[in-house]
Amino acid sequence: MAAKKIIINTPLYFFLIIIACTLWASAFAGAKIGFQYCSPIMLSGLRFSLAGLLLLPVLLFGKQSFRSLFKHWRYMLLFGFIQTFLQYGTFFLGLNEVPGAVASIIVGAGPIFITILAHFTISDDRFTTRKVVSSLLGFSGILFISLTSSGLEVDSTTFYYGIALLLLSNIIGASTNIIVKKQQHLNVSPIALTSFANFSGGVMLLITALLFEPITLDHPPVEFYFALVWLAIIPAAGFSIWYHLLQLDGVKVSELNIWKFIIPIFGSILTWTLLKNEEPTWQEFVGIFIISVAIIVLQYNPKKR
Numbered sequence: 001m002a003a004k005k006i007i008i009n010t011p012l013y014f015f016l017i018i019i020a021c022t023l024w025a026s027a028f029a030g031a032k033i034g035f036q037y038c039s040p041i042m043l044s045g046l047r048f049s050l051a052g053l054l055l056l057p058v059l060l061f062g063k064q065s066f067r068s069l070f071k072h073w074r075y076m077l078l079f080g081f082i083q084t085f086l087q088y089g090t091f092f093l094g095l096n097e098v099p100g101a102v103a104s105i106i107v108g109a110g111p112i113f114i115t116i117l118a119h120f121t122i123s124d125d126r127f128t129t130r131k132v133v134s135s136l137l138g139f140s141g142i143l144f145i146s147l148t149s150s151g152l153e154v155d156s157t158t159f160y161y162g163i164a165l166l167l168l169s170n171i172i173g174a175s176t177n178i179i180v181k182k183q184q185h186l187n188v189s190p191i192a193l194t195s196f197a198n199f200s201g202g203v204m205l206l207i208t209a210l211l212f213e214p215i216t217l218d219h220p221p222v223e224f225y226f227a228l229v230w231l232a233i234i235p236a237a238g239f240s241i242w243y244h245l246l247q248l249d250g251v252k253v254s255e256l257n258i259w260k261f262i263i264p265i266f267g268s269i270l271t272w273t274l275l276k277n278e279e280p281t282w283q284e285f286v287g288i289f290i291i292s293v294a295i296i297v298l299q300y301n302p303k304k305r
Contacts, residue, residue: 006244006245006248008248008250008251013245016241016244016245017245017256017259018259018262019237019241020237020238020241020242020245021259021260021262021263021266022266023233023234023237023238024234024238024260024263024267025104025262025263025264025265025266025267025270026230026234026266026267026270027231027234027267028095028100028101028103028104028267028270028271029100029267029270029271029273029274029275030227030230030231030234031043031092031095031100031227031231032095032100032271032275032278033223033224033227033274033275034047034224034227034228034231035095035096036224037216037220037221037224038216038220038224039209039213039214039215039216040092040093040095040096040213041089041092041093041205041208041209041212041213042205042206042209042210042213042215042216043092043228043231044088044089044091044092044202044205044209045202045203045204045205045206045207045208045209046202046206046228047202047228047231047232047235048084048088048198048199048201048202048205048232048235049198049199049202049203049205049206050202050228050229050232051194051198051199051202051231051232051233051234051235051236052194052195052196052197052198052199052200052202052236053195053199054232054233054236055191055194055195055198055236055240056195058191058195059189059191059192059195069188069189069192069196072186072188073196075183075186075188076188076192076193076196076197076200077196077200079176079179079193079196079197080196080197080198080199080200080201080204081200081201081204082172082175082176082179083172083173083176083197083201084197084198084200084201084202084204084205084235085201085204085205085208086172087169087172087173087176088169088201088205089205089208090165090166090168090169090172091107091165091166091169093162093165094106094161094162094163094164094165094166094168094169095162095166096162097158097159097161097162097165098159098162098163098166099271099278100267100271100275100278101267101268101271101272101278101280101284102145102284103162103166103267104263104264104266104267104268104271105141105142105145105264105267105268105284105287105288105291106142106145106146106163106166106167106170107166107169107170107260107263107264107267108138108141108142108260108261108263108264108291109138109139109142109167109170110170110173110174110257110260110263111135111138111254111257111258111259111260111261112135112138112139112142112170113170113171113173113174114173114174114177114178114253114254114257115127115131115135115254115257115258116135116174117174117175117178118177118178118252118253118254119254121178121182122178122181122182122252122253124252125252125253125254125255130297131254131255131258133297134258134294134297135294137290137291137293137294137297138261138290138291138294140290141264141286141287141288141289141290141291141294142287142291144283144286144287144290145283145284145286145287146160146163148283174257177246177253177257178253180193180243180246180247181246181247181251181253184246184247190239190240190242190243190244190246190247191240193243194235194236194239194240194243195236197239198235198236198239258294261291261292261294264287264288264291265288265291265292268280268284268288
């Protein structure tokens with residue numbers, strides 16, 4: 001799908017946003033299933049290496065010029081290190097320490113960091129009253145869930161360690177969105193960027209796992225392979241869509257990423273549905289409600305239909 005065929009603020013534009021966010025929301029349950037049979041960094045490395053390979057047929061059938069891509073190999077390798085190795089290495093380590101629904105709500109804070117970074121790095125993406133109010137509401141939801149969900153079923157030390165890693169992952173993820181937007185003049189194919197970043201970062205994660213983690217992958221059941229394949233499909237499709245949208249003219253990084261506030265809602269529902277050991281709590285419902293209000297505040301504009 002060519003980026004120029006997508007027009008912002010049309011049904012197709014919003015449909016693609018929701019598809020990408022729904023894919024990312026399903027990762028929390030999938031990862032929790034994978035953790036039963038595989039260590040966090042190893043699972044992350046397997047996931048992204050496979051995700052990068054899944055996009056190769058798309059590049060080949062799309063008659064992508066690999067020679068033209070090669071001149072940007074430094075940019076794509078650096079992007080793989082930041083976006084895949086750093087962001088998702090910290091994400092998987094953090095997710096391993098907190099309940100899946102709570103993690104999805106914490107990750108919902110991502111738009112806050114992106115809004116702040118965009119204000120200071122992109123000239124036409126400044127704070128507005130709605131952005132400030134929405135960000136404060138979103139942060140309030142994250143703060144509430146963090147302070148009230150260390151609860152009875154999880155160790156508070158590891159819980160807050162996991163929260164810190166997830167917030168660090170958010171900050172790194174915010175920087176990758178800024179990088180893609182500011183480097184759109186390079187005209188690097190979003191699918192090629194996603195494939196290269198996923199595979200190179202996945203290999204880095206695998207090497208790290210072999211050096212620092214015990215090898216726990218020992219004849220896992222079919223359930224594990226289903227989860228692994230689905231986890232690989234998520235970044236392959238999700239980031240390809242997202243980077244297409246980021247490179248569209250007229251798209252503001254902060255306003256696009258505010259839609260990620262729906263990830264906690266979908267992520268929590270899928271986690272409660274698919275994982276037997278996780279059930280909804282009143283704290284999670286309150287956190288989801290606050291974040292939902294944050295979305296409405298940001299998107300509401302009486303001057304537009």
